[in-house]
Amino acid sequence: MSNIWIICRKELKSYFSSPIAYGLMAFFALISGYFFYMATAIFVTRGLESQMMGRGMPMDVNEWVIRPVLMNVSVIGLFMIPMITMRLFAEEKRSGTIELLVTSPVRDIEIILGKWLAALMMYGCILLTSMVNLGLLFAYGKPDWKPMLVAYLGLLLQGGCLLAIGTFLSTTTKNQIVAGVGTFAICLLLWVLDWVSAFETSATSKVISYMSVVTHFEPFSKGVLDSKDVIFYVSVIFLGLFLTARSMESLRWRS
Amino acid sequence: MIKVEGLTKRYARTVAVDNVSFEVAKGQIVGFLGPNGAGKTTTMRVLTCFLPPSAGQAEVAGFNVTADPMEVKKRIGYLPEVPPLYPEMEVLEYLTFVGRLKGIPKADLPARVKSVSERCNIADVGAKLIAKLSKGYRQRVGLAQAIIHNPEVLILDEPTAGLDPKQIIETRELIKSLAGDHTIILSTHILPEVEQTCEKVIIINKGKVVAIDTVNNLTSRLRGSEAVAVEVSAKNGELGAAQVQQRLEQVPGVSRVVTRSGKEGHLRFEVESLQGHHIRPEIARGVVDSGWNLHELHAVAFSLEEVFLELTSTETVAQTKGAAQ
Structure with a gap:
């Protein structure tokens, strides 16, 4: 357990001692801020419109602002993942420091969990920047915080499973760019799989759409905590970390 | 302290280490000598549990590398050919990290870091980023990393490669001063290094052990x-x-x-x-x-250089003969 924490701390430090952490956080803050602005702008115009029409339709901040913003945040997250995970193992393999880790009295799984946890915390820090915007809503209105919490849990779970896949891809190569591009391709694929369901209703399309990470995020964005989706995410995390462990083991047989 | 029996490591098409056996007694410095690509690094990687052997046994401090890798790893300090350094870390920070990784108790850690950095002459660069260090300093930080947990066995892969003559002498002195407390295996393809630092030499060529003996015996045997x-x-x-x-x-x-x-x-x-x-x-x-x-x-006197040349070149001749038959 303490070994996991040692590795995790070292990884976090190396994120924050390079510009990458700050760059990602700034970029993410900018984009999510833009989406937040759009969503509130729409909310305000619609609110005014419905008042002018004289039909005082009840409008919900959660429904109109928080949900679309977090839905977008989940998609931007897909683009952040490769940049977080690409260096995890590729960098260590290239510089040879992997030899230090592997010849230290630390289990492979501790190295993997440490690194994945650090990536997850990094992702969490990036997500935090989007909370600043939503915090503003609390200053001027009374949004419900519980569905928001569920949505953030969903974001973390979704991030966690993509990060696990990214960690796996990072062990397969010495080249960070290759690891990054590969992870990006898979993230993109897992996102667009969901689009099939828009024009197909066959069983196959249902299965395909079920495999998309975004499909499973939708209930979270509505504040619905469904065990089905949690299990999906957790099992993908397990799969990713399991593949990472296998890949690390094969590294020893091949290198 | 180290016992290797019939160790073989095969890669997809090549045999990197072929049926190698040797023993190293406690407190000895042993030189692992061979031309590039002889299988030195591979053998060392097996001893450090980085690679599993394809066949044969290797034991370090009484523990088998395949059965008890954790126990072996605790007792080994390893300096790979390229020192495993994180350029974004400061020297002290790096040593502290490695110390933690090697399981040094929290209370002893600052004292250990201090003592190894004095021993390796890197106390003056403690607050510097590793990225800014010169080659010689990096090598010494690498060595400090290997000895921080006071391992019984030290495995050094070409510890003087790429250093300037003054640094080479310093590094050799440092390694010699470590003998006694530690059992040391160092690999090199430079002959004078073995002559100057090692008590025993294992000559390896094309994955096979060609000779194991003391430097003196080896010289006189040929003589x-x-x-x-x-x-x-x-x-x-x-x-x-x-x-x-x-x-x-x-x-x-x-x-x-x-x-x-x-x-x-x-x-x-x-x-x-x-x-x-x-x-x-x-x-x-x-x-x-x-x-x-x-x-x-x-x-x-035949210099060890001649011994080496003779041993390795006759071996080559014998092998090509064998291939021809």
């Missing part, structure tokens, strides 16, 4: 036949080299006489004996009896 330098001149008048050579060849026990270039009209020869013959008195008598002046007569 079992002795080589003698002789310098002769005529008392008066001319003297032909062929004449002298003929006389020397008549001395009992001489296997070969080679003419070398002499100075000031002296003739110089190198005479090799058959194994177990002491030819120097006979040569002296032969020269003087023939009425020539004997200027010089002494045994020539």
